[in-house]
Amino acid sequence: MKTVLRNVAPYGEQAVDVVLDGDRIAALVPVGTGVGDLVHQFSGEVLLPGLVDLHTHLREPGREDAETILTGTRAAALGGYTAVHAMANTDPVADTAGVVEQVLRLGHAAGYVDVRPVGAVTVGLKGERLAELGAMADSAAQVRVFSDDGKCVSDPLLMRRALEYVKAFDGVVAQHAQEPRLTEGAQMNEGVVSARLGLAGWPAVAEEAIIARDVLLAEHVGSRLHLCHLSTEGSVDIIRWAKSRGINVTAEVTPHHLLLTDELAATYDPVYKVNPPLRTAADVEAVRAGLADGTIDIVATDHAPHPTEDKDCEWAAAAMGMLGLETALSVVIETMIDSGRLTWRQVAERMSTNPARIGRVTDHGNPLAAGEYANLCVVDPGAAWLVDPAALASRSRNTPYAARTMRGRVVATFLRGTATVLNGALAL
Amino acid sequence: MQHLLSTADLTRDDALLILDTAAELAQISDRPMKKLPTLRGRTVVNLFYEDSTRTRISFEAAAKRLSADVINFSAKGSSVSKGESLKDTALTLQAMGADAVVIRHAASGAPHRLAHSGWIESTVINAGDGTHEHPTQALLDAYTLRKHLRDGDGDLAGARITIVGDVLHSRVARSNVLLLNTLGAHVTLCAPPTLLPVGVEEWPCAVSYALDQAIADADAVMMLRVQLERMNASFFPSAHEYSRRYGLDAQRMSTLPTHTIVMHPGPMNRGMEIAADVADSKRSVIVEQVSNGVSVRMAVMYLLLGGAESGIGGN
Amino acid sequence: MSDTADLRAVLEPADVARALSRIAHEIDERTKGADDIVLLGIPTRGVALAQRVAQRLAEIQAHAIPVGSLDITMYRDDLRLKKARALLPTEIPAGGIDDKTVILVDDVLFSGRTVRAALDALGDIGRPRMVQLAVLVDRGHRELPIRADYVGKNLPTSLRESVRVQLIEHDGEDGVYVGTAGA
Numbered sequence: 001m002k003t004v005l006r007n008v009a010p011y012g013e014q015a016v017d018v019v020l021d022g023d024r025i026a027a028l029v030p031v032g033t034g035v036g037d038l039v040h041q042f043s044g045e046v047l048l049p050g051l052v053d054l055h056t057h058l059r060e061p062g063r064e065d066a067e068t069i070l071t072g073t074r075a076a077a078l079g080g081y082t083a084v085h086a087m088a089n090t091d092p093v094a095d096t097a098g099v100v101e102q103v104l105r106l107g108h109a110a111g112y113v114d115v116r117p118v119g120a121v122t123v124g125l126k127g128e129r130l131a132e133l134g135a136m137a138d139s140a141a142q143v144r145v146f147s148d149d150g151k152c153v154s155d156p157l158l159m160r161r162a163l164e165y166v167k168a169f170d171g172v173v174a175q176h177a178q179e180p181r182l183t184e185g186a187q188m189n190e191g192v193v194s195a196r197l198g199l200a201g202w203p204a205v206a207e208e209a210i211i212a213r214d215v216l217l218a219e220h221v222g223s224r225l226h227l228c229h230l231s232t233e234g235s236v237d238i239i240r241w242a243k244s245r246g247i248n249v250t251a252e253v254t255p256h257h258l259l260l261t262d263e264l265a266a267t268y269d270p271v272y273k274v275n276p277p278l279r280t281a282a283d284v285e286a287v288r289a290g291l292a293d294g295t296i297d298i299v300a301t302d303h304a305p306h307p308t309e310d311k312d313c314e315w316a317a318a319a320m321g322m323l324g325l326e327t328a329l330s331v332v333i334e335t336m337i338d339s340g341r342l343t344w345r346q347v348a349e350r351m352s353t354n355p356a357r358i359g360r361v362t363d364h365g366n367p368l369a370a371g372e373y374a375n376l377c378v379v380d381p382g383a384a385w386l387v388d389p390a391a392l393a394s395r396s397r398n399t400p401y402a403a404r405t406m407r408g409r410v411v412a413t414f415l416r417g418t419a420t421v422l423n424g425a426l427a428l
Numbered sequence: 429m430q431h432l433l434s435t436a437d438l439t440r441d442d443a444l445l446i447l448d449t450a451a452e453l454a455q456i457s458d459r460p461m462k463k464l465p466t467l468r469g470r471t472v473v474n475l476f477y478e479d480s481t482r483t484r485i486s487f488e489a490a491a492k493r494l495s496a497d498v499i500n501f502s503a504k505g506s507s508v509s510k511g512e513s514l515k516d517t518a519l520t521l522q523a524m525g526a527d528a529v530v531i532r533h534a535a536s537g538a539p540h541r542l543a544h545s546g547w548i549e550s551t552v553i554n555a556g557d558g559t560h561e562h563p564t565q566a567l568l569d570a571y572t573l574r575k576h577l578r579d580g581d582g583d584l585a586g587a588r589i590t591i592v593g594d595v596l597h598s599r600v601a602r603s604n605v606l607l608l609n610t611l612g613a614h615v616t617l618c619a620p621p622t623l624l625p626v627g628v629e630e631w632p633c634a635v636s637y638a639l640d641q642a643i644a645d646a647d648a649v650m651m652l653r654v655q656l657e658r659m660n661a662s663f664f665p666s667a668h669e670y671s672r673r674y675g676l677d678a679q680r681m682s683t684l685p686t687h688t689i690v691m692h693p694g695p696m697n698r699g700m701e702i703a704a705d706v707a708d709s710k711r712s713v714i715v716e717q718v719s720n721g722v723s724v725r726m727a728v729m730y731l732l733l734g735g736a737e738s739g740i741g742g743n
Numbered sequence: 744m745s746d747t748a749d750l751r752a753v754l755e756p757a758d759v760a761r762a763l764s765r766i767a768h769e770i771d772e773r774t775k776g777a778d779d780i781v782l783l784g785i786p787t788r789g790v791a792l793a794q795r796v797a798q799r800l801a802e803i804q805a806h807a808i809p810v811g812s813l814d815i816t817m818y819r820d821d822l823r824l825k826k827a828r829a830l831l832p833t834e835i836p837a838g839g840i841d842d843k844t845v846i847l848v849d850d851v852l853f854s855g856r857t858v859r860a861a862l863d864a865l866g867d868i869g870r871p872r873m874v875q876l877a878v879l880v881d882r883g884h885r886e887l888p889i890r891a892d893y894v895g896k897n898l899p900t901s902l903r904e905s906v907r908v909q910l911i912e913h914d915g916e917d918g919v920y921v922g923t924a925g926a
Binding site: 445448449452453455459460461463464465466494730731732733734735736737738739740 | 814817818823824863866
């Protein structure tokens, strides 16, 4: 069956008709000339390869009260994603082939995006001994990204071994960089605001020290290293230096670290409590610059759903994390496109091509060209929308953008030629 | 201003109104009838998530002297210890018709949450939240300072106040720095660098690591409690070393100007941050701080609850 | 309000002085030279009036008369109808009020609610032998069973009128004025 996406602008450039044949792109032809069994009429919106998230918490198994693979992947599709990496900190932890295959299976059953399970680096995320990384890699889930995210692999020897071991199957360790002793009881970024609010500080150095150590370890053992959610100016500097030395390191930034600062903690509203914490305006500027110049390779959501009771409480008692899938692209438009720091082509690299490459997801993040899989999203960059937590597809409501007007709406998403989102609503 | 959450919210005029009101109310404690009818029929809940008998009693005495009904809600042995959330407790108090909630909580910002989350309509008075603030303590300290240094009148312009000790974990220090600065005083914080917060350089005060210099020309020295367990977290090497470098003993006290007073918010670690003979000396106004606490808390409750709207701020 | 253009003067400075002298003499007669008199003014203008009456009385009796002030804010029955107000000074003379003849002094007697509050306040401070009331102006319209023992001037008014007492201590000159409320 042939499907036509009429009048869409690949990378925001010249508008065309995109003809899909089954699960692949058949041709890009001048507007009005595409012929097919089904025609989706657009009006010149931006066409991007389907977004790929390297950092998603889907919570299933174990915390289905916060999110399920079904609700989380619906949120992903609405955000323009066609593939997400499901983090390992579930209950049970995704540290065996059995658990990662279960996640894979539930993702298939939902059908909204490709769910790529992330395997835990250490058994139970305890940081004591390696999980069966090879078994997860060889399983049906074909795990390539390993992370104890939520916790840092802080033992340097264990980290070295993990970096070395995953080379055997082209894996990558995605480090949650947080020196545990420096962040005991930490509640927010350590600085002027934490001093004023009397909340225990999470110093930038606790992130930077681990990143510095790990890039040197990666260099020493010749391994591939990925760093989750960079949040500080110093972290960007270290990555920039590491790349200049030829170290095989990649890094991500979350939408919230591109937009929000630690001043929001002054509300004591835990919707702004996240790990790593919101930092200063100088840090925000540094991660934007790092994302613009390629020091930071990707935007990853760190979508972290929490049920209301875990946020409707005092700050110290609240869970860390915020929703991200349905707002990520709008934040990138606001912080990077509107300021002219990134073109749409560069956004496609940072939100689709690069994360797919890091995660070794071959079907996604490919050029908008004939013969490629039709994993696509169509964005109306000018459309303004009011963020209503109750209207989000996620099972949880902990978005920091409630009542905020954002720009950029995902109009349609296609997973291997099948529409998962049409007219801004779920199509499945 | 419906709530008292932070001394940062008080203007100089607000602070002086509270101090002047407290001064009038202080007379009540000298009378045979230590009671005013002002808050008759109003309900004040003391919601204490941390044990602090002295602060609770002070608020209770203040509320009772204004004829309010007082309900003490201690977290221990209550539904809170069975895991009830702050929100559910707040909803309960709201249903009970609490006009004011005096809250002491281990979590910084808990009073702010209580006041601003829509759980409750009551006036919220912060009786100490985590390592954030303790505004009524700062007000009673300012009251005590004004009485001794300014004859109970006006502000504290030009007064030199040195606050010594565990500033990092001290809600008393935060509230005092802000309030005393608002009242025109020059505040110096003195502590080992480990017990000063990163970011303290933005506070409206001076910072010193050397006690002898920091107190040399002080009009008042306020010693903060230092908990011994800080030693185990390597904030300082030993109680002995802390006491030698940052404790106020008789020898150090003898170097102070003759008019200088010594304060402590209590409870004291005698022999640690303050020597027993200093605490009991004529310069010490520590016991007086306690009685001033009742007057100041009466003033705060009267001004927040006595009228149709708060008498603090909003002009 | 220092602008008195719309107001009609009912007592000139000399009238005020005469009224206060008469009150002092009446107190002397009615208390039969009692040596236990304490004058308590109700802030703000009642305090200045109490001081003036005390001075005149001291001249008549040739000894000092204890004088003080009694703030009634915390005892007002309309406390909750208005924004919380700053307190005014309460100063009880050193000898106290127990078993004394306390004479409350205020500028205007109107509804009687202020005096009711003052009696409550007094009761919390001590137990006088007798309490009397002196006012510069009684404008009528009582809402409580209260009357003054000493009145400088009875001034029939309508409820729509306002009465303004000015004293040198507060306003630079003495005088009592009547105007239309809201003028």
